[in-house]
Amino acid sequence: MLLLLQYTLIFTSVLMLVALGGCFSEHSGVINIGLEGIMVFGALGGALVMKYMPADTAPLVMICITVLAAMLTGILYSLLLAVAAINFNADQTLVGTAMNLLGTAAATVIVKAINTSADSSNPSSEIMYVGPKKSFIIAEGTEFSWFMLLALALLILSYIVLYKTKFGLRLMACGEHPQAADSVGINVYRMRYAGVMISGLLGGLGGLVYITAGVSAWKFENGVAGFGFLALAVMIFGSWKPQRIALAALLFGLFRSLSNVYTGFDFLKNLNLPSTVYNMLPYIISLVVLAFFSKNSAAPKAEGIPYDKGSR
Amino acid sequence: MQANNTREPLLKKPGVQTLLASLICILLGLLVGYIALLIINPSGATEAIVGVIKNFWAYSKPEKQLKNFGCTLVTTAPLLMCSLSVLFAYKVGLFNIGAAGQYVAGAGASLYFALTLHMPWYVCLLAAMLAGALLGAISGFLKAYRNVNEVISCIMLNWISLYLVNTLLAPAKNPTGKDTFTVASQNASALLPTLGLDNLLNQKNVTIAIPLAILVCVAIWVLLNKTVQGYAFRATGLNKNAAKYAGMQDKNNIIVSMAIAGALAGLGAAMLYLSDFEQWAVTQASVPAMGFNGIAAAFLGGLNPIGAIFSSYFIQHITRGGANVDMNMYCAQISDLISSVIIYMCSFVLYMKLFMNKRLDERAQHKKGGNA
Numbered sequence: 001m002l003l004l005l006q007y008t009l010i011f012t013s014v015l016m017l018v019a020l021g022g023c024f025s026e027h028s029g030v031i032n033i034g035l036e037g038i039m040v041f042g043a044l045g046g047a048l049v050m051k052y053m054p055a056d057t058a059p060l061v062m063i064c065i066t067v068l069a070a071m072l073t074g075i076l077y078s079l080l081l082a083v084a085a086i087n088f089n090a091d092q093t094l095v096g097t098a099m100n101l102l103g104t105a106a107a108t109v110i111v112k113a114i115n116t117s118a119d120s121s122n123p124s125s126e127i128m129y130v131g132p133k134k135s136f137i138i139a140e141g142t143e144f145s146w147f148m149l150l151a152l153a154l155l156i157l158s159y160i161v162l163y164k165t166k167f168g169l170r171l172m173a174c175g176e177h178p179q180a181a182d183s184v185g186i187n188v189y190r191m192r193y194a195g196v197m198i199s200g201l202l203g204g205l206g207g208l209v210y211i212t213a214g215v216s217a218w219k220f221e222n223g224v225a226g227f228g229f230l231a232l233a234v235m236i237f238g239s240w241k242p243q244r245i246a247l248a249a250l251l252f253g254l255f256r257s258l259s260n261v262y263t264g265f266d267f268l269k270n271l272n273l274p275s276t277v278y279n280m281l282p283y284i285i286s287l288v289v290l291a292f293f294s295k296n297s298a299a300p301k302a303e304g305i306p307y308d309k310g311s312r
Numbered sequence: 313m314q315a316n317n318t319r320e321p322l323l324k325k326p327g328v329q330t331l332l333a334s335l336i337c338i339l340l341g342l343l344v345g346y347i348a349l350l351i352i353n354p355s356g357a358t359e360a361i362v363g364v365i366k367n368f369w370a371y372s373k374p375e376k377q378l379k380n381f382g383c384t385l386v387t388t389a390p391l392l393m394c395s396l397s398v399l400f401a402y403k404v405g406l407f408n409i410g411a412a413g414q415y416v417a418g419a420g421a422s423l424y425f426a427l428t429l430h431m432p433w434y435v436c437l438l439a440a441m442l443a444g445a446l447l448g449a450i451s452g453f454l455k456a457y458r459n460v461n462e463v464i465s466c467i468m469l470n471w472i473s474l475y476l477v478n479t480l481l482a483p484a485k486n487p488t489g490k491d492t493f494t495v496a497s498q499n500a501s502a503l504l505p506t507l508g509l510d511n512l513l514n515q516k517n518v519t520i521a522i523p524l525a526i527l528v529c530v531a532i533w534v535l536l537n538k539t540v541q542g543y544a545f546r547a548t549g550l551n552k553n554a555a556k557y558a559g560m561q562d563k564n565n566i567i568v569s570m571a572i573a574g575a576l577a578g579l580g581a582a583m584l585y586l587s588d589f590e591q592w593a594v595t596q597a598s599v600p601a602m603g604f605n606g607i608a609a610a611f612l613g614g615l616n617p618i619g620a621i622f623s624s625y626f627i628q629h630i631t632r633g634g635a636n637v638d639m640n641m642y643c644a645q646i647s648d649l650i651s652s653v654i655i656y657m658c659s660f661v662l663y664m665k666l667f668m669n670k671r672l673d674e675r676a677q678h679k680k681g682g683n684a
Contacts, residue, residue, distance in 0.1 A: 033409075033467075088663045091407075094611060094655070095656065097607050098608075098655035102652035102655075105652045108643065109648075113352040113642070116640065222597065222598065226598055226599070276478055276479045277479075283468040283469075287465060287468045291458045294459045
């Protein structure tokens with residue numbers, strides 16, 4: 001039971017962070033399919049810092065630097081989307097797809113290059129971080145980590161920023177009706193840049209949290225195994241609102257961890273369902289929900305449409 | 313003077329522009345790959361990038377050249393089908409990111425019919441197409457009647473189909489590994505016929521899949537450009553409301569076109585798995601990249617069925633060429649890096665064309681002004 005709770009909370013943190021990232025980007029009017037790639041890069045940034053920091057670094061310093069590195073690489077990577085979608089009016093779905101493929105490919109090339117240059121007989125794409133990972137854990141022997149508290153704090157912060165600040169309300173205006181926003185003096189391009197970069201920040205952090213969930217090494221060939229897409233589902237299921245995203249993340253996180261630990265529960269084991277069923281359920285639920293509630297979708301009205309000052 | 317002004321410059325032709333834009337994308341992709349190799353280890357970078365570009369030409373013996381050319385073709389056929397799937401849906405105004413999932417469904421259905429039900433190859437092929445079509449039709453239905461964005465429903469279906477297929481094929485797993493049994497070992501009648509192509513190219517996996525893929529490609533071109541239904545599809549893609557006003561069945565067109573797109577991707581998977589080139593790993597945790605690469609091939613080929621043949625071949629050519637790099641310094645994924653940069657660059661194609669047209673117009677204006 002404790003195991004289930006641990007995994008649920010850690011997966012919930014990941015999904016919530018990444019989905020909140022997607023939420024900021026979409027509220028500014030840019031669809032971010034590339035969350036998966038952003039997560040990979042954030043994870044890579046964090047993992048490299050953990051690899052090269054001296055082992056005797058104080059835990060607090062370690063946490064801060066790793067988190068900052070993940071956020072920074074996430075932001076840098078998200079700029080690929082921002083430039084293409086905002087300055088060059090590119091098809092946002094196409095850019096996102098390219099970013100997902102590029103994320104895994106580039107991370108694999110980078111990590112393999114580092115590993116082979118250190119030891120030419122080691123062509124693996126794995127980074128180990130057994131020692132540094134310990135500094136993230138609150139109670140020894142469990143998976144309860146500081147990231148959970150950080151995710152909670154960022155959830156509250158996201159809510160406040162989005163609904164209670166001038167910046168957040170302007171951001172949302174750019175996703176609903178950019179021409180109207182522009183007419184009252186809001187710089188739509190700058191707002192969209194901000195939205196995409198915040199999604200890079202949160203997505204990158206989510207990637208870092210994901211690769212430290214229950215393991216102390218990560219093979220970058222595997223990317224993040226579809227968590228970016230699952231986060232997209234969480235965002236839609238949470239109808240683009242932070243508080244609902246948190247609940248959706250909790251539900252999806254529960255299913256995801258059930259697929260890992262369901263054998264520990266007698267009544268679930270007796271059902272004799274393959275673990276793939278638990279993996280599938282979140283997607284099926286979101287599809288069904290979408291089918292019934294999309295007629296009056298809460299999606300930002302102008303998302304996916306490049307902003308053209310000249311059009312009405 | 314009048315005649316001079318009316319003659320269109322070569323660069324103004326859409327076909328030429330598309331070709332030029334695609335070549336720019338490829339060059340930029342290769343450049344980024346080369347830079348990455350230089351950063352990793354400058355001493356062997358030139359040799360490595362040449363190896364990637366050369367692919368089978370890098371081998372000295374003709375029979376090895378042929379064999380590697382054959383392997384490249386075997387993987388080209390499924391990619392071509394996936395790119396057709398994407399471009400077909402795109403012509404109807406839909407972004408079929410679900411080609412990946414429809415491909416998975418096709419793989420699952422073809423292998424299930426081949427390994428568990430012991431059916432002959434043509435039944436397996438049909439099953440794969442139907443499975444893909446079903447998946448596509450679900451997205452189409454949700455789009456047409458429930459207002460669900462096809463990108464979102466396709467992403468969900470990609471993962472649902474991955475887990476379903478993993479469960480479906482688990483009983484057909486070879487106990488010695490994580491892959492399914494080879495088709496040859498369980499049911500040789502499900503292998504696609506080779507018609508002597510395997511001897512021609514010195515590679516046993518070369519089957520009728522390759523000529524079949526080209527035929528389908530031509531058929532799709534004819535359907536889109538030379539038939540009434542194709543006209544209706546394209547009209548729906550250009551302006552849904554106008555098509556509806558003109559009496560075309562916009563909702564039906566969306567569902568049917570997604571079903572066709574799905575069938576194409578499913579067929580592509582059957583082409584690969586029924587030639588025994590690869591087996592399905594029943595524990596894989598991510599959707600195979602073939603469908604996503606189909607998006608790349610479709611856009612690189614300028615969203616034209618004939619262009620897709622060349623772009624699909626090119627992508628598989630450099631992917632296979634990735635195996636040529638010196639593994640003591642580099643890794644084969646450098647090809648993935650190059651092709652993903654190419655896709656990223658493809659998203660700028662529209663802008664490039666706009667830029668070219670603007671420059672040409674400016675120049676024409678300038679000339680006119682000079683003459684007057």
